[in-house]
Amino acid sequence: MNTAKRQKQRKVLLMGKSGAGKSSMRSIVFSNYVAKDVRRLGATIDVEHSNIKFMGNLMLNLWDCGGQDGFVENYLTHQRNHVFGSVAVLIFVFDIESREFQADVISYSNIIRALSECSPGAKVFVLIHKMDLVQARLRAQLFEERAEYIRSASEGFRDTVDFFPTSIWDQSLYKAWTQIIYFLIPNAGTIEALLQQLAEVIDARELILYERTTCLMVTHVTRGTEGENPFTDRFERISSILKTHKQSMAKHTGIPAGSANFAEMQIKTGRFMFFITRLTENTNLAASIPPSEQVFNAARVNILLVRPKFAELDVASKPRPGIQQAFTHSAESEGRERERGDTHPSIIFQHLVPEWVALHMGYI
């Protein structure tokens, strides 16, 4: 499992019936579209490929497959090996409003069969899309029914397939994609461990790691009472807040949305302090900390110091020489001597703790 995840490029198939909302979804998540902009999208012809760089070593190779019957036929026959070979994740989108649900499921089974033939180790996510069109009180039930039915048609993937209700008009889209991304990240465990340590050091209530361009959450660490935060969907909410802000900045300043990134955002109130800052080339770190200026400043300094450590994680799965280079590079740029071998994350924190204490004292 782990070795399979080490692959740099991960092939993700996005499939589903024509008009189900595959390309709309992709444009919103990856191309800075606003939900209402997707009206401009036309039908996808054949397959549209896009490469999305995530956390340095994860490269998503997204295949947005046009869903018209003719194309699907072609995928299943002539291009069977080409399309379904070495797939890491299949995302299948069902339109909840579809009138031919049975036919959709048959098409789904065909695709599942081809997938289990060519890449049996793949993971399947099923998104039941356009949930906003269903009355709120019927949603959960309808979703369960459909999910059960689709599961029974999932053959070899019956036990591993995951279902999400989604809509481009609320945060559910981000929720589903966050899970998908989390599955794809090769070293999620290491990142989490490192974040956990960082959180302890800076006394953060919560740390959330976001990917920069998509604003999707990579992972998060929650400590203490913050676990009782009544907003259980806060990660997706922040994703969409950040995204909206980015679009607003882009719109009114005339910068392309791709580069309208902020370097840092701080919000301080009497109940919490919150800031988002760059962590690595592709990630932003959001931190919620107790309302105290000295903790705030210490946290910022510590995050600045820990950056190289996370940058190393990014390149950790590169071939050996790359690691050596990266280490030399980061050690130089950091300007402090560190042994080559100290790959264990805790060591840098041991360096950090005294500084943090000193800073803390300085402010008192």
Next chain:
Amino acid sequence: MDSSHRPLSATSQHSIASERHFDQADASQAGSSRLKPGAQLTLMRYLQDLPDADVPPSPVPPRYHTGRLPNSKADDGKPRLLLMGQRRSGKSSISSVVFHKLPPSETLYIETTTRIKKESMHSFMDFQVWDLPGHLDYFDPAFDVDNIFEEIGALIWVIDAQDEYLDAIMRLNMTILNLQQSYPNINVEVFVHKVDGLSEDYKSDTFRDIIQRVQDELSDNGYENAPVSFYQTSIYDHSIFEAFSKVIQKLIPQLPTLEALLNSLCSTCQIEKAYLFDIMSKIYIATDTSPTDIGSYEICSDYIDVVIDVSEIYGWDRPVENGNSEIAETGNNDAESLITMERKGNNYLYLREINKYLALICLMGDDSPAEKKAVIDYNVGVFQAALKQVFPRAEREGPPTVTEE
């Protein structure tokens, strides 16, 4: 109303957020801890009051309004904004979008207003908005004209720019001429509405034509230099908020002082543009006198959404931690925020909560706020103190535990 039909725009985000929150709060805490008396009034506290905005949260009469009315007899009356115009010109849509944060796309489903709808806004300045149905003739002796027009601060006349507007202009002029005799001080504000659907050229032609016709007809009737202002508005962008801002500003007698204060703040700290916002309605009550462009207003207004949304998420009532949370929480009462952009030459944004209702938002240019933050903080503090002198009654309420005189 089904919240997930709403677009992911900044404002609707906000409304989704607050609705959800209330569902959860009601379910999990049964509303008890939400009203905890020890809670302090910061952005999120304020936000939680939002749905109760029509009704002041306490039985104590509100003490925050500062506006004086040109026509008001009693000084405790709230300024009244009258929304008038032909039927289907967009009056109810305007009031829902501006004061109830209804997503513009949902205004399609608003039903025709058949009776006078009165809404009071409890905010920095308390005012009432009266939505008057378009099909009635208010100068019919059956109506109590005095009761309607007596205390008004401004008369907002909405004209549908996409429709035949000659009738509307005729009625507008009739209204102005009728009012002129008894209430000569009323500000008449004409909103040339629904301009979003018009092409750029056609828009300005229509706008000019309407101004021309109104002024000509008024002067034909012997009323020169009528106090009538014109705005191009649409609920699909921020123009309606900007127009409302200007209407409200006319009702604030301290406006010149505020502007002077903001001007000096701007020149001292090299701020490009500073706005004093009413947080809830996102109307700005003052800005410095440098030229305004709608873009900077929109940035600031969207920025407030970001701050409010994040504040809502992390500003929940935490259980008391080891008994010391009380002390920790008194540290920094006013919300404060800063955004620095990645690329050089881009704007920096700075937000500071001034009192329960107002926030100062500054757009800053190339100079790095990292080095100047202390200077800005200090000067904003001075500004805050000055504002307290200008609005002695708008002062922030102390924690409820402190007894008041």
